[in-house]
Amino acid sequence: MNDYSPQPISYVGRFAPSPTGPLHFGSLVAALASYFDARSNKGTWLVRMEDLDPPREPPGTDALILEQLHILGLEWDGEVLYQSSRLDAYRATLERLKATGLCFSCDCTRPRIKSIGGIYDGRCRYRKLPFNSGLATRVKTDKNLYEFEDAIQGNYSQILEQDIGDFTLLRKDGLFAYQLAVVVDDADQGINHVVRGYDLLESTPRQIYLQQLLGFLTPQYAHVPVVVNEQGQKLSKQHFADSIDVQAASTVLHNAMRFLGLRPAKAQISEPPADLLAWGIDNWDIQVVPKLANIPMHAAH
Template identity: 55%
Template sequence: MTAASDHIIGRFAPSPSGALHFGSLLAALASFLDIRSRGGQWLLRMEDLDPAREPAGAADQILLTLEDLALTWDGPVLYQSQRLHAYETALTELTGHDLTYPCDCSRQRVRALGGVYDNFCRSRDTSPTGSSAIRLKLPDQECAFDDRIQGRYSQNLRHGCGDFVLRRRDGLMAYQLAVVVDDEWQGVTDVLRGHDLLDSTPRQIALQQALGYQQPAYAHIPVATNHRGQKLSKQHFARPLQRDSASTYLFEALMFLRQQPPAELRRAPPAEQVAWAIPNWDIQRVPKLATIPVNSSFS
């Protein structure tokens, strides 16, 4: 499934671990408007790789909420749980090029290192026995890219994160591998998401290079935070979007993204707000910030 090089394809990829909240809406809306304003396709992907963290019905609830917000997607929804063979194939390819190794280091050990893995298992004389994660061997060099919102970003992966996990010890595929494989398969040309994933981008670029994939263009919007400065998330008990308040959420999201919607649009139906926002989208208005606090009613 590939796209012509001159065609624009974006995507929104929520994890169905709960209902959408205002932070999720910001990423969805910004991606949607950026793609639609350029006549592209906007795809929807469910990152449902961790069943233990996914309440029954959460994925369907996300779809209904997006429909209420008039954020319509193209084609069928892609469920990562149905793509496991593709991730295994990519992992096998990397292993065949001697770019992976097993690791049985605990998360506690990595946390004690400050979150940057020291590549301990890469140079071990004997391979670990028992359950092991699979890590990618990273080159000791800078990885840089031009973010369409935040500007130039550079990271030395060996020193910034260390060799990272492709498959977890419990056998589940890691986010970094799955997202790269799916972006390539769906022909994604543009990725717009939250600033909290900015430092993941060099890892994904390293994987794209290792697998011979095309590199999408990237853009990262500020993350919405609560009164404690915490990212709006299910972990921090962000309030789920209420389906009967779609117009309010959309207007406030447009304000957060500094798109300058007219005041009379506040009470307009979602479809009308979206119809205004598409031709008026200006990515240059999005603040070049990591975080922005939001009203407590959204957090």
């Protein structure tokens, strides 16, 4: 009789930036956390370009982000996946969900939803509007509790119907919504560990809901604090965040590592990026990442 024991599932993680601008310190922190967690677990680290909103994406920004990662020494595995090449997969998945009877068309405007507190009230659920262009497609939610154990932030849960409402899968302008695309891509790429910013924590129950509807496995999640400016705003292109200075790669990496709870020696700031990253992989412990929603930029220096 053969002694058979199942092989452990290998770690597959990812970094998935939107190419709306070059990497800033906040996006580097998210990239570094996912990189360290994957490499310290001898896993695969993929890069996916979430380029589903062309009006917000200056030409060439994707190449710039990849160049920045390369200069910093954050080398990824395999080919970069572009969401803009995946529209057929999203369309097919949307048709699957429509076939369940859980989807409906909606002509509600953002101002209307904002006026009722920002949580969609189901106004179009039973109006039976056609699935025409110019209308959004939403998925019905329910009163069940969706919860998960975040590797950094601990237990998190939502009752989607009361906390979020029925949410969008296809926008009025014909663009696929983030929640649908990310669930399809994580499943198709075999992603089983997602390490990303705290600003996406509240999206996670929606993604788990879609995963369950579609029969997909749910990854393990970990949400790192986001970097905020002096006004308490998340670093972003919208808030005029500076691009990271890749010519000072070791300094930038050293600061980002400290932000994530690692404590490299001051002298290591003069080491080559590859040596700093190797030290970070050896010393990575996701439990030392601060269990906070955000940390001011100046705290990392």
